[in-house]
Amino acid sequence: FKRDGGLYTLHKGEESLLFKLPPEFGIKVVLDIFKDAKGMFLVTRHQGIFIYNNAQLEKWRIPDNRDLENITVLSSIRLRDNSIVLGTVSKGVFHLDVNGELINKIDQTNGLSNNTILRLFEDAQGNIWTAMDNGINCLNYNSFIREFNDQDGTHGTVYCSSIYGDKLYLGTNQGLYVKPINTSEPYKLVSGAKGQVWDLTIVDGKLFCGHTNGTLIIEPEGVRQISSVPGTWGFRKVPENPDLLLAGHYAGISVLTRANGEWQFRNHLTGFTNSARFFEVLNDGEIWVNHEYKG
Numbered sequence: 001f002k003r004d005g006g007l008y009t010l011h012k013g014e015e016s017l018l019f020k021l022p023p024e025f026g027i028k029v030v031l032d033i034f035k036d037a038k039g040m041f042l043v044t045r046h047q048g049i050f051i052y053n054n055a056q057l058e059k060w061r062i063p064d065n066r067d068l069e070n071i072t073v074l075s076s077i078r079l080r081d082n083s084i085v086l087g088t089v090s091k092g093v094f095h096l097d098v099n100g101e102l103i104n105k106i107d108q109t110n111g112l113s114n115n116t117i118l119r120l121f122e123d124a125q126g127n128i129w130t131a132m133d134n135g136i137n138c139l140n141y142n143s144f145i146r147e148f149n150d151q152d153g154t155h156g157t158v159y160c161s162s163i164y165g166d167k168l169y170l171g172t173n174q175g176l177y178v179k180p181i182n183t184s185e186p187y188k189l190v191s192g193a194k195g196q197v198w199d200l201t202i203v204d205g206k207l208f209c210g211h212t213n214g215t216l217i218i219e220p221e222g223v224r225q226i227s228s229v230p231g232t233w234g235f236r237k238v239p240e241n242p243d244l245l246l247a248g249h250y251a252g253i254s255v256l257t258r259a260n261g262e263w264q265f266r267n268h269l270t271g272f273t274n275s276a277r278f279f280e281v282l283n284d285g286e287i288w289v290n291h292e293y294k295g
Contacts, residue, residue, distance in 0.1 A: 001030035007042075007052075022057060025050070034078040043076040043086070049100075062100035077120040077128075085128060087117025093130060093139070104184045106139060109151050113137055155187055162200035164207045164218070171197030176209060176218070192216070192223035199234040203245060206263065208235050215247055215256065217263060227265040229254050233277040239285065246287070248276030253287065 001007050005021045007030070021027050029045040039053025041060065048068075049060040062068060071094070075087035083103065086094040092107030092115045107115050114132035121129040128139040150156070156174035163169075163181060169190075170177045176193035179185050199210030209216040209223075210232035217224045231250030238244040243258040252273045257266040269287075278290040 019052065019055065025057070031073060032076045034084070036082060043073060045073050060100060062096065068094060068102070075117055075120045077122060079122050080126070085120055087120050087130065088115070090115050093117055102184055110149060111147065159198055160200045162202060162207060164202060169200055169207070169218070171200050171209065190218065190223060198232060201235045203235065203237065204242070210234050210247070226256065226263050227254060229265070236279060236281045238281060239283045246281060248279050250275050252276060253279065
């Protein structure tokens with residue numbers, strides 16, 4: 001790319017004009033060029049990404065995302081899976097899939113040492129190396145571990161988590177939070193589940209939530225409370241009776257029963273009022289409870 005707005009090929013030292021960029025796009029700097037079946041991708045500094053195909057130039061339509069508005073790109077790289085990573089002046093790294101969907105956004109709030117990304121490199125193991133104004137970072141994309149830091153304390157301390165359907169749930173001391181799995185979308189508080197969450201357990205396709213306010217079932221249409229006995233620690237199945245479920249709580253153990261496909265509270269176990277945070281049901285029907293102070 002030359003300052004006259006032309007894109008040239010170089011063969012044996014000879015320049016050949018490929019095409020001229022239309023002036024109405026206002027493209028001043030082309031940082032990188034990638035080619036695939038869709039055409040030729042032109043990554044610009046200020047105007048976004050363009051596709052050149054069949055002698056036509058058009059802007060790559062990236063799905064609406066405010067994080068990608070008004071960014072200044074300093075570097076870019078196409079990974080072996082054909083996704084694109086953009087390094088910016090002040091907003092860190094953006095990872096886009098082949099359709100322009102945002103896979104991940106990484107900046108100082110979630111791990112980078114600096115938000116100015118001068119160069120990018122993909123190594124043989126698929127890690128992404130970033131050269132920055134302040135040091136070098138390695139983004140370990142092949143790791144099975146992803147770290148989430150609650151920098152401003154919005155979500156609180158995590159006590160449990162569960163993948164249910166296509167969503168990831170976090171139970172914290174402040175409530176139940178949810179986000180679509182494998183996306184960079186923020187966690188959102190589940191309506192009706194504010195407050196201390198102790199446990200998340202999937203039983204026969206239902207997501208049970210042990211909450212300080214009782215026992216909840218998390219459904220696509222909302223939260224359903226099936227027991228108001230306070231402080232549900234966790235749940236255990238009853239051997240050979242799939243329609244019974246035990247719930248340990250602050251002051252003993254309750255029995256939940258399933259009737260016509262719906263779970264509901266049935267009764268307390270009488271004669272036992274100690275906190276039952278750690279308990280197991282054996283195959284012979286005995287319930288063993290381990291108490292922090294009482295043995």
